[in-house]
Amino acid sequence: MSKVSVLVVDDAPFIRDLVKKCLRNYFPGVVLEDAVNGRKAQALLLKEKFDLILCDWEMPEMSGLELLTWCRQEESLKTTPFIMVTSRGDKENVVQAIHAGVSDFVGKPFTNEQLLTKVKKAMHRAGKLEALMSGGPARTSSGLANDSLSALTGGKAEVVRSAPAAPAGSPLIRPAAAPAAAPAGPSAAPAGRGQGQLRLAGGNQPCVIKALSLKEALLLVRTSDTLPQILESAVLDLEQGDNAEVARLNGYLHAVSAFEQKPDSEWLQLNFRFVDQDAQKLDYISRLIARGSAQKHFVPGA
Incomplete structure (x- = not known):
């Protein structure tokens, strides 16, 4: 049985790695490619065939909505499942993407379970869920968590500090006066920027x-x-x-x-x-x- 190929498109390496590791752990046989924006994804789609596209909305050079619109104009990509993985969950954005031909949405932030549910649903509709699930046994949820940790930290967990330091060369803006030791009342919020x-x-x-x-x-x-x-x-x-x-x-x-x-x-x-x-x-x-x-x-x- 042929392998299922997925294209992950997002300008944030952290998001791309998180999505790919989640899919790789649950669907061991899946073939994964990624792109940093819609323009790079467009070039890949012209050369290779993908069974599913997972795409961010806001990206430089070409947005997810622009890539979706282009895909639906291409004969070979008109029916390819296209899931928008985005923080744009406003009604007007959802309607806009539906009119452009989006298959489904995954809202940021998302859990592994939310992402996997949408992927399986899209692959079932496309008649390719069996092929996607045929790569072998999936890892446990603890494996997913460990892979997410690795994607975020490069394999090295950071120590929690009570007052995180500012990045070098990029000083944090801080309030001129130190906040009081405790909020003024149950509903009072500490001062801030x-x-x-x-x-x-x-x-x-x-x-x-x-x-x-x-x-x-x-x-x-x-x-x-x-x-x-x-x-x-x-x-x-x-x-x-x-x-x-x-x-x-x-x-x-x-x-x-x-x-x-x-x-x-x-x-x-x-x-x-x-x-x-x-x-x-x-x-x-x-x-x-x-x-x-x-x-x-x-x-x-x-």
Whole structure:
């Protein structure tokens, strides 16, 4: 039986590695290729045949939506399953992609189970699920977790620190005054450079942005029953521009610690590392850093 081939398209190496390792562990016989943007993917699709395309939306040179539109115009790619793996889950974006011919969506951040469910569903519709599952026994969930850890850290786990250091050559913006030892009241949030929304696989959490660089953000979130996990994939939403467009920054949690030095700390401090290579997003972060603080705050649910 012929092997199933999958093309993974994303400008972030972290996302590409995470997707490929997940698929390789669950479908040992799968053939995987990747591309850093739609333009590179287009060149591969003109030379090789793929049974499934997993593609990001926001990428330099050619976006996922542009690649999808091109694919549906090509006779050989009109029916190829195309799954958008993206943080763009807004209704207007979903409708736009459906009109362009998308097969399905996987929202960022995603769990291995969510990704695998969508892949199996698409392959079943295409009549190729049996071929995809025929490569041999899948590894256990612990294997998936270990591969995800390796993809994030290169095989070396980082030690959690209570106050992560700034990257060399990219100083973090920090508040002029140190925050109080504890919040003023049950609903009071510590002062910061702005507000945002942190999207995790288990749900969304409003956050306070304490510091920001081109590589990472230092965030505060309220302690809850479900604690964020180190190396967990996430998306940070920030409002930008005069039209209040939302910048979606993909990344992972590099460190998690208590904000206050006491066992019942109401706030957690998260070190969120960016993985995007998109020039527009990097430019936005640069301008935000240059201004010293966010002039507009993202209000979850608004």
